[in-house]
Structure formats: structure tokens, C-alpha cells
Amino acid sequence: MSDQPPADHLKAQGRALIREAALVAGKWIPVGDDAISVHSPADGALLGRVPKLSAAQVDQAIEAAAAAFPAWARTKGKARGEILARWAALVTQNEDSLAALISLENGKPWKEALGEVRYANSFISWFAGMAERLDGKAIESPNGEDLILAFREPVGPVAAITPWNFPAAMITRKAAAAFCAGCPVVLKPASATPFTGLALAALALEAGVPAGCFSVVSGEQDVVGGRLTGSELIRKLSFTGSTAVGRKLAAQCAPTLKRMSMELGGAAPLLVFDDADLEVAVSGTVAGKFRAGGQTCVCPNRVYVQAGIKDAYLEALTARVAALTVGDPFAPDTEIGPLIDEKGVTKVEDHIARTVAAGGKVLTGGQRMTGSYFQPTVIAGGDDELFRHEETFGPLVPVFTFDTEEEAIARANASEFGLAAFLFSDDLNRAMRVGRAIESGIVGINSGLISNAANPFGGVKQSGFGREGSTYGIDDYLQVKALTLALR
Numbered sequence: 001m002s003d004q005p006p007a008d009h010l011k012a013q014g015r016a017l018i019r020e021a022a023l024v025a026g027k028w029i030p031v032g033d034d035a036i037s038v039h040s041p042a043d044g045a046l047l048g049r050v051p052k053l054s055a056a057q058v059d060q061a062i063e064a065a066a067a068a069f070p071a072w073a074r075t076k077g078k079a080r081g082e083i084l085a086r087w088a089a090l091v092t093q094n095e096d097s098l099a100a101l102i103s104l105e106n107g108k109p110w111k112e113a114l115g116e117v118r119y120a121n122s123f124i125s126w127f128a129g130m131a132e133r134l135d136g137k138a139i140e141s142p143n144g145e146d147l148i149l150a151f152r153e154p155v156g157p158v159a160a161i162t163p164w165n166f167p168a169a170m171i172t173r174k175a176a177a178a179f180c181a182g183c184p185v186v187l188k189p190a191s192a193t194p195f196t197g198l199a200l201a202a203l204a205l206e207a208g209v210p211a212g213c214f215s216v217v218s219g220e221q222d223v224v225g226g227r228l229t230g231s232e233l234i235r236k237l238s239f240t241g242s243t244a245v246g247r248k249l250a251a252q253c254a255p256t257l258k259r260m261s262m263e264l265g266g267a268a269p270l271l272v273f274d275d276a277d278l279e280v281a282v283s284g285t286v287a288g289k290f291r292a293g294g295q296t297c298v299c300p301n302r303v304y305v306q307a308g309i310k311d312a313y314l315e316a317l318t319a320r321v322a323a324l325t326v327g328d329p330f331a332p333d334t335e336i337g338p339l340i341d342e343k344g345v346t347k348v349e350d351h352i353a354r355t356v357a358a359g360g361k362v363l364t365g366g367q368r369m370t371g372s373y374f375q376p377t378v379i380a381g382g383d384d385e386l387f388r389h390e391e392t393f394g395p396l397v398p399v400f401t402f403d404t405e406e407e408a409i410a411r412a413n414a415s416e417f418g419l420a421a422f423l424f425s426d427d428l429n430r431a432m433r434v435g436r437a438i439e440s441g442i443v444g445i446n447s448g449l450i451s452n453a454a455n456p457f458g459g460v461k462q463s464g465f466g467r468e469g470s471t472y473g474i475d476d477y478l479q480v481k482a483l484t485l486a487l488r
């Protein structure tokens with residue numbers, strides 16, 4: 001017996017949160033003729049539409065953020081923290097419906113979507129607690145007489161651009177930190193999943209975030225992105241998405257020299273050493289890889305298993321993956337929902353075809369199902385080159401073999417990306433040695449799940465820069481102001 005509410009009830013709850021609008025300067029702009037249609041990845045049904053805002057409307061949101069900034073920055077940290085705490089409480093009150101909305105527009109199973117809502121909310125609570133702890137430093141001057149006071153001040157209005165794979169968490173990880181610091185936010189959510197961001201913003205306003213401090217803008221990428229990155233009033237861009245778009249936005253930010261956080265793509269390696277606990281390694285691989293159907297930036301993209309444990313690992317992994325249940329996001333036993341769209345499906349097909357052509361063998365899965373559903377797939381062998389440079393973003397685990405620790409590290413690092421990495425070993429010395437040697441921002445040791453509010457999340461190399469969550473996550477929204485006091 002499942003404790004999940006009935007599908008029809010959940011779908012109705014999710015639909016009730018859909019607002020066909022944008023939020024500009026505290027006002028809801030209703031959808032007009034020029035609009036973006038949002039479809040359910042599960043069955044293609046039209047969920048609703050959001051406006052394609054004009055450049056002038058985006059500017060209005062930016063100007064409102066700039067106008068709201070001084071008062072918001074001066075608001076006491078304790079008061080901003082209380083607003084964040086109220087926002088968190090409202091998200092908790094609405095968590096079933098928000099999860100249903102995520103399942104509707106993103107397609108992840110409802111239980112997993114509920115996990116995302118709680119994960120998203122953990123950032124709001126985390127930064128609620130931090131808002132009254134943003135202290136500075138008193139520094140003695142080299143002359144031994146003067147006193148230097150270093151204050152940490154909010155950077156100013158922030159533009160946040162987010163992807164569709166975590167329609168709630170990628171927003172709160174930015175917005176909660178920005179509000180904690182005293183920055184207003186103009187958010188551009190992904191066009192595939194705008195309704196979750198709009199619903200979260202409605203709750204934020206209800207919690208007391210001032211009008212103007214949180215706008216949600218939708219529209220043509222170049223129009224919205226162009227205004228946000230080009231504006232002198234926006235002092236920081238926080239972007240989560242693909243490396244290609246990140247590069248383009250970084251170039252657009254250059255003329256106004258904005259602060260930037262770039263949470264970009266990955267090609268996470270997962271290493272399994274002979275001395276690993278087999279069950280832990282297999283469970284960790286499945287948990288890490290099949291979250292959101294393989295559509296996360298930290299999903300293991302390529303597995304390297306040491307020769308001595310390879311056969312046992314492949315046998316256990318294949319059995320586990322073959323048993324995963326693919327289905328409707330609202331069915332209680334569903335573990336994997338549909339991919340986001342047809343492009344996502346063809347990419348997985350392409351990666352399978354290229355790996356098979358290079359000598360890889362499909363051990364389970366390998367085929368598309370109806371719509372944008374895809375069979376969970378394990379492939380052994382072939383060439384790992386492709387997976388070092390391209391994210392599959394789907395339910396495919398390619399497994400390769402290595403002999404020595406040095407080889408494993410070299411192959412893990414042979415990529416321009418460096419977001420997440422995973423390793424499985426029961427030798428503590430090896431785990432620490434390899435964990436330190438891998439070029440990535442986040443390493444999971446004997447765990448496939450590494451995302452939580454306390455963990456500094458972010459990449460190195462072309463996976464970007466900046467950290468989100470944790471005590472470090474606030475730094476990207478603060479700048480240091482130094483006053484020198486000449487003592488007489």
C-alpha cells in the first residue's frame with residue numbers, strides 16, 4: 001500500500017498552482033498572444049503558457065530591483081532571516097502541490113519531486129539561519145595605529161538564470177542566498193519549467209519579500225538574457241545551465257564587469273576499486289545515475305571499474321538497473337519518468353549507437369519506449385572519449401575497465417569538465433589520495449548522493465566557478481567594503 005496521494009488529486013493540486021503570467025515589479029503580467037507554451041513531458045499535454053516579455057518589461061523588472069535594493073540591503077539581517085523562515089514554512093505547507101507541479105512540468109516521479117521540494121527548501125532554511133550572521137572583520141593596519149574595518153555588503157541586484165532539471169532547487173539555491181545577503185533577484189527560469197519558479201515567487205511575496213525584490217521574467221532567450229546581462233543595474237549574474245550557454249553569458253557580462261557564478265555542465269567520473277564494498281558501489285551508482293532519470297549535472301557520466309571486481313560489479317549493476325520501474329510520474333511505484341523532450345531521447349540513442357560502434361555491448365535496456373521514455377541502460381566497453389566530453393543527460397551507464405590507481409585518476413581527469421566525481425573504495429588512504437587527486441569541485445566517497453545544503457556545490461575547469469549552498473554559498477552575493485579609521 002503506497003502512502004502517496006491518488007494521482008488525480010495530485011495532478012489537480014499541481015495544476016491549481018499554475019499561474020500563466022510573469023512577475024514584474026510585484027505585479028503579475030498576464031499571458032497575451034505572444035507566449036511560450038509549456039507541455040508535460042509525460043504525455044505532451046499543454047499545461048499552460050507564460051508571456052514572452054518585451055525588452056521594456058524586462059527593464060522594468062531590473063529597474064524595480066535597483067529601486068528596491070537600498071532598503072532591502074539596509075533591512076536588518078534578522079528581519080530578512082525571518083522572511084526567509086516564513087517562506088520556508090509556506091513551501092513546507094505547499095510541498096505536496098509544489099511536488100506535483102514539478103512532476104507535471106519536468107516529468108520526475110512525484111516522490112522524487114517531493115524530495116526536490118524539501119531539498120530546495122533546505123536552502124531557504126539554511127540561509128534564513130545565516131542572515132543575522134553576516135559579520136565582517138577588524139584588521140590592524142601595518143602602521144600599528146590605524147584600524148581597518150572590513151564590512152561584507154550585498155553586491156546589488158542579481159540576475160538568476162536557471163535550468164529545467166531542478167525547477168525548484170536551482171532557484172532557491174540562488175534566491176535564498178541573495179535575499180540572505182540583501183540582494184534583490186530578477187529570475188529567468190527555464191522555459192520548459194517556469195511554473196514552479198512562479199509558484200515559489202508567489203510564496204516568497206506572501207512571506208514578505210518586498211515587491212521589486214523578486215521578479216520572474218520569461219521570454220526569448222536573447223531578449224531576456226540580453227537585457228539582464230547587458231544592464232549596468234544588475235551587478236551579478238548567477239547562472240546554472242550548460243557550459244556553452246555559460247560561456248556566451250559570461251562574454252555578454254564582460255562589458256559591465258559583473259560578478260558571476262557559473263554552475264555549468266559536468267561529465268562526472270565514477271571509480272570503483274577492487275577493494276570497494278560491492279553492494280555500496282552498485283547502490284551508489286544507481287542512486288547517483290538514475291536521479292531525475294539521469295538528467296542532473298552531477299550524474300555519473302562514465303564508470304571506471306577495476307579489473308578484479310569488474311565482472312561482479314557489472315552483473316549486480318545490470319540486475320539492479322533492469323529492475324528499475326519506468327512509468328508515469330504520478331504512479332506510486334515509478335522510479336524513472338520521461339526524459340524532458342525528444343532531443344533528450346535522441347542524444348541518449350546517439351551515445352548508445354556510438355558506443356556500440358566502438359565495441360561496447362548493451363547489457364540491459366538500450367531502446368526508446370513510448371513518447372520520451374527511455375529504458376534504463378548499461379553498456380560495457382567501447383571508447384570512453386565521448387563520455388569525457390559530452391553529458392549524456394539520460395538513463396545510460398557506460399562502464400569501462402582500468403588496472404591501476406594512476407590510470408583511474410588520469411582517465412577521470414581527462415576531461416575539460418570538473419563538477420562532480422565519485423569513488424568507491426574501503427581503503428581510507430586510497431579514498432583520500434584519489435579524492436584529493438581528482439580535478440572536480442565535489443567528490444562523493446562511497447556515496448552517489450552528494451547534494452545537500454551544507455555541501456559547497458560547484459565546479460572547477462569548464463564546469464564553472466562559484467559555490468552554492470554551505471557557508472561558502474553566501475560569499476558570491478557579498479562584496480567587501482573597507483573603511484580605514486586613522487586613530488589619533
Ligand code: NAP
Nearest residue numbers: 162163164189190191221225241242245263264265266297
Ligand atoms: P541551458 O540550455 O544552458 O539553459 C539553462 C538556462 O539558460 C535556461 O533558463 C535557458 O532558457 C537559458 N538560456 C539558454 N540560452 C540563453 C541565452 N542565450 N541567453 C539567456 N539565457 C539563455 O541548460 P539546460 O538544458 O536548461 O540544463 C541542462 C544543463 O544544465 C546541463 O548542462 C547541466 O549539467 C547543467 N546544470 C548544471 C548544474 C550545476 O549546478 N552545475 C545544475 C543543473 C544543471 P530557455 O529555457 O528559455 O532555453
